Amino acid sequence: MMLKKANILIVDDDYDMLELIQRQLQEQNFHSYKAASVVEAIDILKFNAIDLLITDLQMPGIGGMELIKYVEEHFPKVPKLVITGYPSIDGALKVMKSGALDYIVKPFTVEELKHSVEKSLPKRTQNSESKTPPTNKPTVYAGIVGNSEKIEKLIDLIERVKNNRATVLIQGESGTGKELVARAIHYKGSFAANPFIAVNCGAIPEELLEAELFGYKKGAFTGANENREGFFQAAAGGTIFLDEIGTAPLTVQTRLLRVLQEKEVRRIGEQKARKIEVRIVAATNGDLQQMVKKGSFRKDLYYRLNVVNIETPPLREHKSDISLLAKNFLRKYAGEYAKPKIEFTNKALEMLERYNWPGNVRELENVVQRAIIMSENKIDIEQLPDFLKYPSPKLTSTSKSLQQVEKEHILKIMASVDNNKTKAAEILQIDRKTLRKKLK
Ligand SMILES: Nc1ncnc2c1ncn2[C@@H]1O[C@H](COP(=O)(O)OP(=O)(O)OP(=O)(O)O)[C@@H](O)[C@H]1O
Ligand SMILES: [Mg+2]
Structure with missing residues (x-):
C-alpha cells in the first residue's frame, strides 16, 4: 500500500511520545515529521507542506500555544490537534472548547488517535492514497531499481523529503541500498547542484573524525599546522551523508548535536561559530535505539537525527524485484566483460528468486557479476554459486525424523x-x- 497523502508534523518534548505517535501513524500509512521543540517545528513547517500539526502544550522554552498562534498566522490552513495531559489545567481548555482546536487527552489509544487525526485532516488529503499511474510504473529511480510496494514506498518517501532540509535517518541491513537512497535524496532534490559529501564515520580513526568533520584552527592541537575546513563546511548548501553514524564517538556526537541545534559549526580551537545550511542524512545498519538504551549513543542526538526515518527493506522482503535487479546488474556488467548478448535462463532466474539473500542487493550484484565471468552467452544454474542451490535449511519447530x-x-x-x-x-x-x- 502506498503512503497516504497527508504529511503530519508531531511536536512534543517527550521523545518517547514522539516515537509512539509516529509509530502509530506509520501503521496507518501516514508520513510524519518529528520535532522536539517549537523552534524545530517552525523550521519544518517552513520547508514542508504540512497537512496537520499535532502538538503538545507544555514544553520547556516556547510552549505549544505559541506554536499554535504562529501556525494560525502563517499557515492558517493547517489544522491543529493538541495532545494534552490535563486539558483544564493547561488553560487552553477555553480555546479548545471554542471549537478552534481539536484535542486528545493523554494517555490515548491507537483508535482515539486515528479518530482524531481523521477528523482533523481536511477531506482532500484524508484517505486518498497517493496515486501512481498503474501503467508505465517506473522501475529505476536515481539508480534504485524495483517496482514492488516496498520500493515504491521508499521512492515515495524520497520524493517527499528531497526538496527540504529535514534531517533524515536511514536504517537498514547491510547491502540494502542506504547510500543509494542518501544520494537519491540529494541528487533528485533542489540542492542537487551543491555538494554531496559522504563521510564513513566507521572508516575514519576516532581521533581524526572530529577534526575531519568540523575542521580546526592552526595550533588547535599538535599537528594542526594550518587552518583547515571540515567536511561540514565542504558540504555547505548541500548534503552531508554520515554513514555508520552508530560508530561516532561521544565527543563527535556532542558536537553533532550542536550543529543540529544551532545550525552552526565551530572549528576545533576556535571560539566563533559559523552559520551553516546543510542537510544531514545519517545511516546505520546497527540498532541505534538499542545503543541509546545501553548509553553508547546520545538519546537527544538520536531524536534530532530521526526527524524523518527511512527504512531500506531487506531483499527477502521484496523478492518480486529480484529478477528486475538481476537483469539490471546483468546489463550493467555485460559491457564491462564484453559479453553484450549474455542472458539468464529461466531456471537461473528462478533460483535467484528462491534464495534468501542475507547480504541483500549487494550480494545479488556480486553473484551476477561472478556469473557473467563464469558464463559464455547463457547464465544457467551451473554458473551460479553452490550456496544458492543448497540453501542452509531453516530450522523448523516441527521435529522430523x-x-x-x-x-x-x-x-x-x-x-x-x-x-x-x-x-x-x-x-x-x-x-x-x-x-x-x-x-x-
Ligand atoms: N534497489 C536497488 N537498486 C539497484 N541497486 C541497488 C539497490 N539497492 C542496493 N543496490 C546496490 O547494492 C549495493 C549496495 O548498496 P549500498 O552501498 O547503498 O548499501 P548499504 O545499505 O549502504 O550497505 P552497507 O550497510 O553495507 O554500507 C550498491 O552497489 C547499490 O548500488
Ligand atoms: Mg553503506
Whole structure:
C-alpha cells in the first residue's frame, strides 16, 4: 500500500511520545515529521507542506500555544490537534472548547488517535492514497531499481523529503541500498547542484573524525599546522551523508548535536561559530535505539537525527524485484566483460528468486557479476554459486525424523538438477546405486 497523502508534523518534548505517535501513524500509512521543540517545528513547517500539526502544550522554552498562534498566522490552513495531559489545567481548555482546536487527552489509544487525526485532516488529503499511474510504473529511480510496494514506498518517501532540509535517518541491513537512497535524496532534490559529501564515520580513526568533520584552527592541537575546513563546511548548501553514524564517538556526537541545534559549526580551537545550511542524512545498519538504551549513543542526538526515518527493506522482503535487479546488474556488467548478448535462463532466474539473500542487493550484484565471468552467452544454474542451490535449511519447530529429512533433502537436490541422478549422486556424495535405492 502506498503512503497516504497527508504529511503530519508531531511536536512534543517527550521523545518517547514522539516515537509512539509516529509509530502509530506509520501503521496507518501516514508520513510524519518529528520535532522536539517549537523552534524545530517552525523550521519544518517552513520547508514542508504540512497537512496537520499535532502538538503538545507544555514544553520547556516556547510552549505549544505559541506554536499554535504562529501556525494560525502563517499557515492558517493547517489544522491543529493538541495532545494534552490535563486539558483544564493547561488553560487552553477555553480555546479548545471554542471549537478552534481539536484535542486528545493523554494517555490515548491507537483508535482515539486515528479518530482524531481523521477528523482533523481536511477531506482532500484524508484517505486518498497517493496515486501512481498503474501503467508505465517506473522501475529505476536515481539508480534504485524495483517496482514492488516496498520500493515504491521508499521512492515515495524520497520524493517527499528531497526538496527540504529535514534531517533524515536511514536504517537498514547491510547491502540494502542506504547510500543509494542518501544520494537519491540529494541528487533528485533542489540542492542537487551543491555538494554531496559522504563521510564513513566507521572508516575514519576516532581521533581524526572530529577534526575531519568540523575542521580546526592552526595550533588547535599538535599537528594542526594550518587552518583547515571540515567536511561540514565542504558540504555547505548541500548534503552531508554520515554513514555508520552508530560508530561516532561521544565527543563527535556532542558536537553533532550542536550543529543540529544551532545550525552552526565551530572549528576545533576556535571560539566563533559559523552559520551553516546543510542537510544531514545519517545511516546505520546497527540498532541505534538499542545503543541509546545501553548509553553508547546520545538519546537527544538520536531524536534530532530521526526527524524523518527511512527504512531500506531487506531483499527477502521484496523478492518480486529480484529478477528486475538481476537483469539490471546483468546489463550493467555485460559491457564491462564484453559479453553484450549474455542472458539468464529461466531456471537461473528462478533460483535467484528462491534464495534468501542475507547480504541483500549487494550480494545479488556480486553473484551476477561472478556469473557473467563464469558464463559464455547463457547464465544457467551451473554458473551460479553452490550456496544458492543448497540453501542452509531453516530450522523448523516441527521435529522430523532423520529419514524424513533425508528424503526431503534428496528430493530437493534431485529437483535442482532436473532429476539427473548422476549429478544428484555427485552432490550427495553417494554412489548412484545407493541413490536409486533411496529413491525407491
Ligand atoms: N534497489 C536497488 N537498486 C539497484 N541497486 C541497488 C539497490 N539497492 C542496493 N543496490 C546496490 O547494492 C549495493 C549496495 O548498496 P549500498 O552501498 O547503498 O548499501 P548499504 O545499505 O549502504 O550497505 P552497507 O550497510 O553495507 O554500507 C550498491 O552497489 C547499490 O548500488
Ligand atoms: Mg553503506
